[in-house]
Amino acid sequence: MPLSTSPSASHPPHIPQIRLYQEWLAQQHGLRFDSYDALWRWSTTELDAFWQSIWDYFHVESPTPHTAVLARNVMPGAQWFPGAQVNYARQVLRHVQPAHAAGMPAVIADNEQGQVSELGWPDLQRQVAALALHLRAQGVGKGDRVAAYLPNVPEAIVALLAVASLGAVWSVCAPDMGTAAVLDRFQQIEPKALIAVDGVYYAGKPLDRSAVLQELRAQLPTLAHMVVLRSPHAAQVVADSADLAQVLARDDAATAAFAPEWLPFDHPLWIVYSSGTTGLPKPIVHGHGGMVLVALCLKALHNDVGPSYDANSWGERFHWYSSTGWVMWNSQASGLLGGTTCVIYDGSPSGSKAQPDWGVLWRFAARHGVSNFGAGAAFYTGCMKAGLDLADCGDLSRVRSLGSTGSPLSPDVQQWGSDQFARLGTPGIWWNNISGGTDFCGAFIGGNRELPLLAGEMQCRQLGAAVEAWDEQGRPVVDAVGELVCTQPMPSMPLYFWGDRDGSRYLSSYFDSYAPGHGRQPGGGDLPAAAGGVWRHGDWLRIGAQGGCTIYGRSDATINRHGLRMGTSELYSAIEALPEVLDSMVVDLEYLGKESWMPMFVVLREGLTLDAALRERLNAAIRTALSPRFVPDEIVQVAEIPRTLTGKKQELPIKKLLLGQPLAKVVNPDTMANAGCLPWYEAFAAQYLARQAQAA
DSSP, X not given: OOOOSSOOSSOOOOOOHHHHHHHHHHHHHOOOOSSHHHHHHHHHHOHHHHHHHHHHHTTOOOSSOOSOSEEEOOSSOOEESTTOEEOHHHHHHTTHHHHHHTTOOSEEEEETTXXXXXXXXXXXXXXXXXXXXHHHHTTOOTTOEEEEEOOSSHHHHXXXXXXXXXXXXXXXXXXXXXXXXXXXHHHHHOOSEEEEESEEXXXXXXXXOHHHHHHHHHHOTTOOEEEEEOOTTOSSOOSSOEEHHHHHTOOSHHHHHOOOOOEEXXXXXXXXXXXXXXXXXXXXXXXXXXXXXXXXXXXIIITOOOOTTSGGGTXXXXXXXXXXXXXXXXXXHGGGGGTOEEEEEESOTTBOSSSBOTTHHHHHXXXXXXXXXXXXXXXXXXXXXXXXXXXXXXOOTTOOEEEEESSOOOHHHHHHHHXXXXXXXXXXXXXXXXXXXXXXXXXXXXXXXXXXXXXXXBOEEOTTOOEEEEOTTSOBOSSSEXXXXXXXXXXXXXXXXXXXXXXXXXXXHHSSSSXXXXXBOTTSOBOOTTOBSSEEEEEEEEEOXXXXXXXXXXXXXXXXXXXXXXXXXXXXXHHTTSTTEEEEEEOOOOBTTBOOOOEEEEEEOTTXXXXXXXXXXXXXXXXXXXXXXXXXXEEEEOSOOOBBTTOOBOHHHHHHHHTTOOHHHHOOGGGXXXXXXXXXXXHHHHHHHHHHHHHO
C-alpha cells in the first residue's frame, strides 16, 4: 500500500481500502475478480498467494527471507512463513517518521474526568524504548511473561509494545476483574514482571486497587519485579515497586538507539484468555507474525481503516470502545500497525447507575473527530432503549463507519442508528458488523464497504477465512442455520495453549467435532492421532445465498456477556464456595440480537430458602470473584440440577429448551442420571417463552 507523507491539496473522496487492494492485485499480479465472492474464494483456496499478497501489500519487513508461505497446511500446527523474522512493535514504529511529519498523533486519550492527553509518534517510540530498557535491566527477556493489570490508557499500549519489542510475552487483565479471576489467569503463566495500576476511576467512583496489587504479588511467586502506574485513588503506596511515570520519562542516548528485537514469525506475542465450559480459563498464545498479518488485513480491508497520514484517509481516527479485558482492546491497539491514530476512552460508556448517560461515547467521538466508531452491540441497544438523540451529542459529521461486535446486532437497533445518522445529515452510514473471537484474535465475518448493507446481517466472510455453516452431519449448508466452522488455517490461530503440553486441551476446544487430521504441537510433541482438521468455533451461523451472514449466538454453553466470554465453571467456583449452595447451573440465552438473559439455578442446603439476602450474597460472590457483568439476571431455587450419567451438568440442553426447542429433541432421558427433574425445567421453559411472546 503506497504510503504518502503529506496530504493532497484537495483531499479527494475516500476510496475504500479494499478497492485499493484489488487495484494493486490487478496491477502487480494481473489478478482481477468480477465479484467479492470470487475474491474471497481465491483467498481461501490459494492460501500461499493470498497471504503473500498481504505481506507484500502492507510492506511487512524481514531481515531474512521466508522459505515458504504455508509450509505445513494442517490444523492445528500450521507452519507459516518459516525463516521470516518480524516484531509486532517494529511494524507499529515504522510509522513514526511519516505520521510525525504529517502532524498526526499516535494516541488520543480521554476519560470520565475529562482528562485529555495526546501521545505523538516520537514520544510513543521513546516511551516504548524507556520501558523496554527498564524491563531488560530487571532481567526480562525473550519468552518471559509480563503480566499487566491496567485500564484503557496510553500506558497500556506503551507497555504492550515495550514487552513485545523484547520478545517477552504480554498478558493483560482489566482492573474491573475480581482478584480470583485475575489469579486464575496469571497463575497459569507464571509472570516474571507485573505492570499494574493502583487505582482507577469508573462509573463516577474512585476505586482503590492497591490491596489487589499486594494480593497479586503474594499469590504470584514467580514475580521478580513490579512497575506501578500510580493514581490519586490508591489508599497506600505499593512498596518495592518502580514508578511507571518515572520509567517512561527517560530520554537519553540509549532510548534513542533502542530497536525492537527481530523474532521468528511464530514467536509468542501475547497470551489472551477465553473460557470454555469447564476448567480454568484457556491461556491462548498468539504469535507476532500471525497477529501482524491478520490485524492489517482486518483493519484495512474490512474495517476500512487506513493510515491517518495517507492522502486517501487523511486524519483517520479509529475508536473501538473496550476494556483491556476484552480482545477488542487488542484490536483497538492494532490500529497502530497501519499508522492509524487510535482514540481511546477510559471509563463507563453509559455513565453511572445513579446517573445513566448513554451519550458519553458519542460526545467523546464528537470532541476528537472520530472517523471510525466501534462498540459492542449491547452499547447500541442501550442507546436505543434510552431514547438517545445523537443530535444532542455534538458534531458527529466525521464519523463514516459504525462497528459492532460482541454479540449479534438486531435489525431494529441497526435501523435506529442509521436513522439517527440520516437525521444528522449522513444518510447511508456504513455499519461494519463483525464476528470473530478471542481464540484467534480476528474476525471470521465482517464488513465490506462496497457490498450491499442489510440491517441485522453481516456483509461477508472475511478474506482468508474459509468459513462455512455445517449441519449435524458435517455438511455445508446455505440459507440454513449451522455450526460455524473454518476449514483452512489462518495465521492468527493459536500457536498453543500455555501449559498444554500434549495439545489435548487445544484440540478439545476446537477440533474434536469433525474430520480427524494429524500434526505436531508447535514447540514439539506429537498431537494425538484424533486431532481434528476443522475448526469448530461454537457459534450458530447462517450464510445467505448472496454471501451475507447472520450470527445467532453461541452454540455451546459458554457465557457471552456483552462480548466477554466466561466459562460457566468460573461462576460455579464462585457460587458453590458459599456453604448454602450445594449445586448450581447457569445458561446464557443470547440469541439473534436479543438482549442476553442469564438465569442461574441453585440447589440449596436442606431447609434453606432463597430470599433477598441470600440472593444478594450470591450476586456479591460473582461480582467479587469475577466481574459485575456476570451477575445473573435471575436466580431460581431448584430441587436438582440435571446431570448426565457421568455427572456432567446439562447446560446446553436446558439452553436449547429455553430457546424453544422441544424436550424430546434436546436430551435423551436414558443418558440422564436424574431424568425425573426434566419436567420442571420443561415447565419453566414454557413459562419463560410465554412471557417472551407476550412482551413481543
